[in-house]
Amino acid sequence: MRRLWPLTARGTGALILAVACFIIANEVGIVELMYFGILLIAVLAASVVSLYLTRRSETVSRSLSPDAATVGRDALVTVRVGVRTALPTAPGTWRDTVPKGLTANAQGVFPALSSGLRGAERIIELSYVATGTRRGIHPLGPLQVTSKDPFGLARRTTMFGERTKVTVAPSVIDLPALSNFAGEAGGTLHTTNNQLGQGADNLIARPYVPGDSMRRIHWRATAHRDELMVRQEEQESTPEATVVMDRGVLRFSPEAMQAPGTDAGFEAAVSACVSVVTRLVHDGYGVEVIDSDGSMLAERIDGGDMTEVEGLVNHFATVTARRDEHLGKLVRVFAGVMTGPVVLIVGRFDPADADIIAPVAHHSTLPLLLAVTPVGDSLERAADLGWHTALIEPDGDLAASWSGAADRGVSHALR
Incomplete structure (x- = not known):
């Protein structure tokens, strides 16, 4: 906040003393007091003027490391201030304006500067650690710098209005791998062999081309031909997985449609979604992320492509609920299709919903259901119909729920 009164406590005291000198000098006729009061006023005026002849800023920029903040995790904010000054300046203080979506102790000492009449603009770097508290895109800034004159009589507070939009991504929880399931649910890149005969001698080799897996190299043929050869019959396939996030607002609260970070249940669902995608892609699955009506929430991510996962997590910083119920x-999305793991993340879930989605379980090698607000015995009913189910809560242990759903069928989040 910009201060309207330019004097410090010391300067205010000096002003009061000067006024007192004028009054006493007028009453008792002591001319020296009049001169002393004039001197104090002159010093105060010089102190205020000196602040406007010194420091001047032209540019303010900010950067984050990593590029996007994450709920519950720290990010280093670096503020670069371009400064020009005609006269040397004393140290001051600075404070960066932090929005509600972040918490930080964004203040410190602004360094003293020497005269820069002949020099170019100097860059002052300020830094602090910010922690994400609310998903979304938030404006960081403006920067407030307070300067004092060398005598500490006057101060000048300047607001540099440049703001930086900061993305606060949802929290990503480290989930255990689906290591207890083989084949399509096993979570690793696997190979199917279609060999024409028995033994390695019956394999047909062809020259290596960029993009072939090193696991397909036929070493005997390579030694014979003196060039890299691969097994032509060996075909690699990546297991597929689908993550479904039902964004229907009726399953959460109306606040979930208004802005990110306003509904705790919806935030738990978003965090579960990005955490599950991260786990599956890390384990080698090609993952599609869709809404309950089949619409794509993100482009398909190939197994092991963690760069695309990072982009997905940042994209989900602005995801909100929608009005329609689908x-x-x-x-119908899975009708006539047999796929790998299907992970359905939903808010409110009642027994009637379990009956509705029952056919989906028979089209997946591992159907998992994560519900924020299950009603009655809906999870048990869904489990009887083929789903592996779990309760997820805003303050619960998502990793325990995920592991329990995959291993035991029905589990409850640890409180």
């Missing part, structure tokens, strides 16, 4: 359409 959970009943999920059955």
